[in-house]
Amino acid sequence: MSEFQAKMFNKKAANPKNKPDQILDAMGLKPGHSIADIGSGGGYFSFRFAETVGEKGEVYAVDTNQEHLDFVRRNAEERGLHNLMPISASEGSLNLPEKALDFVFMRNVTHHMSDRAKYFKELSRYLKSDGRFVVIEYEQGRLISFRRLFGHHVSKQTIVREMREAGYSLEKAFDFLPEQHFSIFERIGRCNILRD
Numbered sequence: 217m218s219e220f221q222a223k224m225f226n227k228k229a230a231n232p233k234n235k236p237d238q239i240l241d242a243m244g245l246k247p248g249h250s251i252a253d254i255g256s257g258g259g260y261f262s263f264r265f266a267e268t269v270g271e272k273g274e275v276y277a278v279d280t281n282q283e284h285l286d287f288v289r290r291n292a293e294e295r296g297l298h299n300l301m302p303i304s305a306s307e308g309s310l311n312l313p314e315k316a317l318d319f320v321f322m323r324n325v326t327h328h329m330s331d332r333a334k335y336f337k338e339l340s341r342y343l344k345s346d347g348r349f350v351v352i353e354y355e356q357g358r359l360i361s362f363r364r365l366f367g368h369h370v371s372k373q374t375i376v377r378e379m380r381e382a383g384y385s386l387e388k389a390f391d392f393l394p395e396q397h398f399s400i401f402e403r404i405g406r407c408n409i410l411r412d
């Protein structure tokens with residue numbers, strides 16, 4: 217079931233309607249960067265990141281589902297992506313290097329998290345001081361829709377508030393995705409104080 221699920225996640229993520237290439241372009245990920253893909257699922261974005269950051273970069277595919285991680289590991293090996301490390305996660309305990317990441321990426325996963333502000337704060341330990349959070353999450357959607365019925369959505373407003381509680385403010389927001397909001401957050405610091 218989980219392998220089937222992982223493949224389904226990848227099929228959806230790769231669908232041009234969901235604009236994966238534009239997401240990559242908007243993030244500004246570069247060779248040599250380090251990134252954690254939290255809730256990596258079938259690994260579609262982890263694989264794309266690993267190709268982009270190259271040998272000198274690092275990608276951590278983080279998930280709570282071991283079968284998804286096994287699927288990602290097998291696929292990374294088949295693709296020769298030696299810079300991709302699957303990491304098993306439970307909220308609050310992650311085996312990631314501290315102050316080392318340029319990006320923490322979360323696509324369609326924040327609706328699974330129970331205490332998001334606390335989790336974001338915990339994740340911020342692994343970001344460099346100029347590192348960014350990238351959050352893509354479902355909008356509420358139609359009255360009769362899977363994501364609305366099962367609560368698989370979190371509003372942008374809620375994410376912005378919870379990120380602020382974790383010490384991050386909205387840097388950029390994009391509105392080109394059909395079903396999701398897409399935001400990039402930077403650490404609150406001198407620049408933000410001057411801007412606010």
Ligand SMILES: C[S@@+](CC[C@H](N)C(=O)[O-])C[C@H]1O[C@@H](n2cnc3c(N)ncnc32)[C@H](O)[C@@H]1O
Nearest residue numbers: 225229255256257279280281305323324325328
């Ligand atoms: C809907 S899938 C999204 C997969 C992928 N991000 C994508 O966009 O295709 C959500 C994934 O997050 C994982 N997950 C759920 N709660 C999590 C948590 N607290 N930390 C890390 N991963 C989690 C699930 O096991 C699943 O693989």
